[in-house]
Amino acid sequence: MSDFPPPLSGSAQDETPELRPKFNADGLIAAITQDVATGDVLMLAWMNAEALAATLETRRATYWSRSRGELWVKGETSGHTQEVVEVRIDCDQDAVLLKVKQTGGACHTGRASCFYRIVPFDGTALSRDPDMG
């Protein structure tokens, strides 16, 4: 199932009812993961065709680890799994949005979300979300 048809061009890609993911030069598509219960954005990761197909087939969020160069079933070692409730794709099909039931922290630091630091508008010291440690 990881043999997806190629993207179309222009508005045809925006309107097609076919899944035609647009992978980048490295063969990857961006994946935003959102907690289905809280609406919090948890992380941004990457998928190759195999990871996208595996996520759909298993309903467990599966990414491509760029640092390790391998398929990465989220939580396989940490136990912090993501049960995928819904998958969406954007207009030009170069990004997916996963709505998940998150077990444990989504971030490798152990925090609930990777977005635990707030950037002040004056660009000085980041502050931490007190709810995320």
Add this chain to the structure above:
Amino acid sequence: MSDFPPPLSGSAQDETPELRPKFNADGLIAAITQDVATGDVLMLAWMNAEALAATLETRRATYWSRSRGELWVKGETSGHTQEVVEVRIDCDQDAVLLKVKQTGGACHTGRASCFYRIVPFDGTALSRDPDMG
């Protein structure tokens, strides 16, 4: 202000209170935009250092258009502006999360969000979010 210090390595990057964005080989960082009122994820776009600095300075979401190769003040032509309420950055500082007050549709197709199509788990025809046309 677009002269940011370089990223640190490993956990030092995860824990630093300094803004040290990690731009990719093209000089870009991913930006996820979320509606601050509804929690809906609206779009994924890209920023170079200048776009990130401009977003912080003006509090109007400003991206780098990869297709046009130029700075892109969201809504400058469409009027569909994004007033930035909060900016967050992720653990390794290669993605930012903007919480915005969105005027009009965030998507270039006119829809509220770019993520208007749902991918079924069996990979067949995408369905459309009925609330987004």
